[in-house]
Amino acid sequence: MQQFTVPQFIDVEDKIIGPLTVRQFVIILVAMIISGISYKLFDFSLFVTVTVVMIILAALFSFVKINGRPFHLFMLNAFQTLRRPGLRIWNNRLLAVKTEEPNIGIKTAAPAALPKIYKRSRLAELALIVDTKGRYQGE
Numbered sequence: 627m628q629q630f631t632v633p634q635f636i637d638v639e640d641k642i643i644g645p646l647t648v649r650q651f652v653i654i655l656v657a658m659i660i661s662g663i664s665y666k667l668f669d670f671s672l673f674v675t676v677t678v679v680m681i682i683l684a685a686l687f688s689f690v691k692i693n694g695r696p697f698h699l700f701m702l703n704a705f706q707t708l709r710r711p712g713l714r715i716w717n718n719r720l721l722a723v724k725t726e727e728p729n730i731g732i733k734t735a736a737p738a739a740l741p742k743i744y745k746r747s748r749l750a751e752l753a754l755i756v757d758t759k760g761r762y763q764g765e
Contacts, residue, residue: 649696650688657684718759 639647646654657680664676690697754762 646688653688654684657681718756 639649641647643651661673661677661680664680665673668676687697692700
């Protein structure tokens with residue numbers, strides 16, 4: 627029977643430049659390029675401000691992990707959670723389509739008011755009323 631080696635630590639990124647991974651190196655490189663461009667374009671005070679902000683953002687996205695996940699995945703999950711509503715409410719009135727039956731002149735007598743007799747469990751009947759959007763009135 628052949629023996630195979632099972633890869634270990636598959637969630638650990640490869641380190642290529644000292645203690646830095648490829649992702650960390652690219653993030654820091656982009657931050658340095660943006661800082662260099664801001665040095666050429668802006669005056670010194672704005673350059674320092676942009677550089678400080680870029681260093682903070684690069685450090686956050688490169689080195690910070692929240693619950694063992696990289697910071698960029700945490701931010702992506704946070705934006706997706708904020709974009710979707712947390713509470714979903716079904717509104718029957720938005721979906722209801724009013725259909726009127728043509729009145730041909732047929733007169734119908736109003737049904738006599740009978741006293742309502744409630745059963746112990748009306749759950750099935752209430753579910754049917756909700757599923758039919760109120761068209762089934764129940765007994």
